[in-house]
Amino acid sequence: MSAVIFFIAAIGALAGAIGVVTLRNPFYSVLSLVGHLISLSALFLLLRAEFLAAAQVIVYAGAVTVLYVFVVSYVGDGTVPLGPGGLRLRNVSMLFVGMLFVELAIAILGSGLKAIDGKGAPYVLGFGSPESIGEALLTKFLLPFELASLLLLVAAVGAVMLARRRAGGRTLEDIAYDDTRYITPRTLFSGTMAEAVGALHAPPEDPRETARQTAPYVPPSKREPVPTPVADDDAKED
Amino acid sequence: MDIGWYLVVSALIFCIGFGGVLTRRNPLVILLCLELMLNAANLSLIAFSRMHGNADGQIFALIVMVVAACEVAVGLGLIVAIFRRKLPIDVDELKELQG
Known part of the structure; x- marks a missing residue:
């Protein structure tokens, strides 16, 4: 049974990954990433990482992809044709990808880890549960936990600084x-x-x-001033 | 399922993401492909954590997710800043730093 679920989830994850890379429209790429992440969380569940599977669905498929969708709809799909020499470069990069996969396959097959061919260590009750993760985060991994929160703060402030409207810079006007x-x-x-x-x-x-x-559009700063009715009244009074 | 199968899936996802980073020109899609690579690393971390029966690998994967979220926030901020300056959203055009 777990083998069937594994193959369904693995095929879903791989299809989602291929969709992210090959689809031309970035919006569909994001949707494909959602499918990939949900399949991947099924794989996490098979590996007894319950908390991480839930975090994957909530944080990634829920929050991060919403951010992506917002930016894609703001920026628009910048679908551009392939430039000169693009096809040759693409073939070269595909060659690199193939070499990388061969290298990784050699690393997996030749690792000499005997446990790779097994189903893993015997399952202990509570392995990967929110309780055990939380306890580890607040005792053994307290410093990485705090550093991660600091990193999130810095990234949030940095993103706001990067994307803010610049006063004094050039505006649309x-x-x-x-x-x-x-x-x-x-x-x-x-x-x-x-x-x-x-x-x-x-x-x-x-x-x-x-x-x-x-x-033709003239920016408001260069338009000829239109006399306001108030100015007209003043002229009449004079 | 054997742990080796998870590692093979992880290697495949990593290679697909790597190919996307090399071939795509839209920085949004490049960020998505970086997500794929980080997720592949997460999958193998969790697989090794299951192999050893030690939950430390899952903490590592959680930290990787935090770093990925930060990377997304900063990357999307950069893309919005590029768009605000009316520069083309294309990594081949934005090559002033190439030297």
């Missing part, structure tokens, strides 16, 4: 709108960031408005 600068092949007026910050406006229903809006 300073750059004349140019179609070629936008990387995503997304059509305009489909919820782009440029619209969200008010630099672009969807064409209105009124045909006269449409004619005005289809004129």
